[in-house]
Amino acid sequence: MKVIFVSIGSHGDVLPFIGLAAEMRRRSYEVLLAAPGHFETLATQARLPFHPLGSQADYDEAIADPNLWHPRKGATLLLGYALKLMPVVDAFLGQEAERGPILVVASTLSLGARIAQDRLGLDVITVHLAPFIFRSRHAPPIIPGVPLPRWLPNRLKHSIQLGAEKYVLNPVSLPAVNAYRAEFNLPAVDRLRTWWHSPQRIILMVPSWFAPPQEDWPHRTVQTGFPRVDTFGDAGTLSPSLAAFVEGGEPPLVFTYGSAMRQAGRFFETAVAICRRMGRRGVLLAPQNGQIPDNLPASVFRAAYAPLSALLPYSAGLIHHGGIGTVAEGLAAGVPQLIVPVAFDHFDEGERLRRLGIGMTLSRRRFTPSRASRCLNTLLHSATVAGACKEAKERTAQENGIKVCCGIIERFARRRTSPNTA
Template sequence: MARERALAEDYTRRMTGPITLMTVGSRGDVQPFVALALELLRRGYGVRLAAPAEARPLVEELGVPFFPLEAHYTDLAQSERGQAAIAGHWREVASLLAEVREQTRALLDSAQRAAQGSRALVFHPKALAGRHLAEALGVPAWLMLPAPLLLPTREFAAPATVAEAGPLNPLTYLPLRLAEGPLRSVVGAWRQELGLTDRTYRLDPRYAGGRLLPILHAYSRQLVPVPRDWHWSAGAPVTGFWRLPGSAEPELSAELQRFLEAGPAPVVFGFGSMGPGESPQGLVSLAHSVLRRLEEGVGQAGRKWRGVVLGVPGHLSTEQVFAAPAAPHGRLFARACASVHHGGAGTVAAAVHAGLPSVAVPHGMDQPFWARQLERLDVGRSVPRRQLSAAALAQALSAVMALPTVQRAHTLGTLLELECGVEVAADRIQFALSR
């Protein structure tokens, strides 16, 4: 009788519990999950979004149930040591490891609390607990990938790899699939507390125990065509970007609205959570220098150049450059003429959807990969971080503002508007849960 009761309770949980979405990182890592949550809510599912505490206003403002995760990796990445580690200084990587392990345990514990009673899980690879909780709970789960990070292909190197490796490209995916290795002792101890054995613990993030998890690639095939050697990609579809509906985007501030209406479309400068090492005043000064060089450049005579700098205090604004701590990319990019950014997946998605030509200043991780895609499609240029200067940015902006590049960017944006990435992802989840 007890067994039957337990089975009935398990069935009820599976049918009525929420779909828990888990993500860690900056706004670019959170916002796609908010878009998926809204679509699942629209279809009548219970949803819970677990993300770092600083994401609470974004999530709850749109009516999505929120659960805070103990995750402070973004703070580490923005620190001086973190920036050095991202730049490839291995001594800094080693010194950060102990702190990362401590934070990882806090993340795992809070993720466990977030997943209680879940019907299904959808998780970002940075949310390390996702696949282990799927194994412990025995529920359906999907791994969301913002870039083609895990499935080997001969056509391009892994996005976290700086250079192409030709016939050795498939080998570049191995480090990413083993990236959890330095944290294995922490994760292994936590797994034992969940009642899971290390015997079934594979480092490959595609696995939950012996189960190969389906993948949802949350980017557009217009930017990254499906590799021809992904013969079994039906289990890992490229859905299109997961974007918030336009009505869900916050309004621009009244001050920014007035600035935009007072002159020609500006260049938007914003480096997200990966600032280029400049002070806020330094970023505004950099924007001024770039705009001045554009005004002095050949063929630019008579054009008035203006800028918006994101991620800096508003009191730094001038007549030519508007400074703002943040602004909704969807609404702002629709009013801009070009974007200078760090090449993060979320910002790239917003820029190409708006039909904007871009200049990327990649810092690390998958950002060089997205910068290469913009250059491959000839809708953007890339400036290496170590070569960042007003002269280099002005030269790159001048190139992307040429009419053929502007037209290609506009055409790409039109094609992307035909995609419904978040609906495709929700269809996959709904079909699996209805079986």
């Protein structure tokens, strides 16, 4: 049985699927990765067969829109990109199914995989990377653009979020989903955030100590550790110049705003000011040109990319947008984190770090040199924070999310190919 991994999104969404495909190939399975064409180079570096979903131009257009990083508008734009690829994914999987048995492992936004599952009866496992995906009346996630006070009862938060889903998320997505489903006489979908889970198996690649499972999550959900796969990115080790900088003085503060962000100029200007104000060295990770201030001081180093698993153990703290992959690397390194959330799951991840006593959150508006410096001084000099970071580091070291997830996939595949399976 061929295992096809389908992922739609940015680096943080696709890299875990590259890691999963590489591990399943190591276990002697035939694998194929399908992702936006932008990631073909990374797939080639990992020696994975690759099928592009859309062109580089499609991907560039999706992430170039500044509204992608708006708390409310971002979800609409990202869903629009996923909906555009929905028939592409469905047709691709249909062609693969004609060649022989396949098992599909699909990301949250791989909506075409759910179409193909309903249309063709394909075996599909949904893999989610963030607990934000799950609705819960007991522990509702924080929804961007819907600021609710912490003291509000959880059931009321849940009801408000259901209203936002009904009047915002579903109207944006369901007309296109149901129009496409109607072409194959499939019944209409009434709730996107219920339908996008596979009815066969759901995997959440987040440990239970970070996101405790809730009784109203789908019963077919299993959790693993974090998928720590940053070495599958643009470089597997630190560059000689960055390594020399890190080794040449006190542990630096690390600032990053994600791989796809194009509007981070103010964030990095503030980062430089923070380093000056605190008398600390800094590392700015920014793959896109035009975001870093000119004439950086010698105490601040700019790199397009660096694997955080190699950089953070030698750093003092991590300041970032709140992407789950970056959060996981910060936990693994045992460094305090300051979150400046943008959209999507960022607000929810920041709140989970706060509850663990590991991090703090500042809104983009309040992310100023003075406020950020006060927050960082609190995080860096607190014995309580240091103890929480140490505990998180020890917990993360005991996990291997990729191997556990692949074990689940492998057991599922064996059951589906067993002659005793009904």
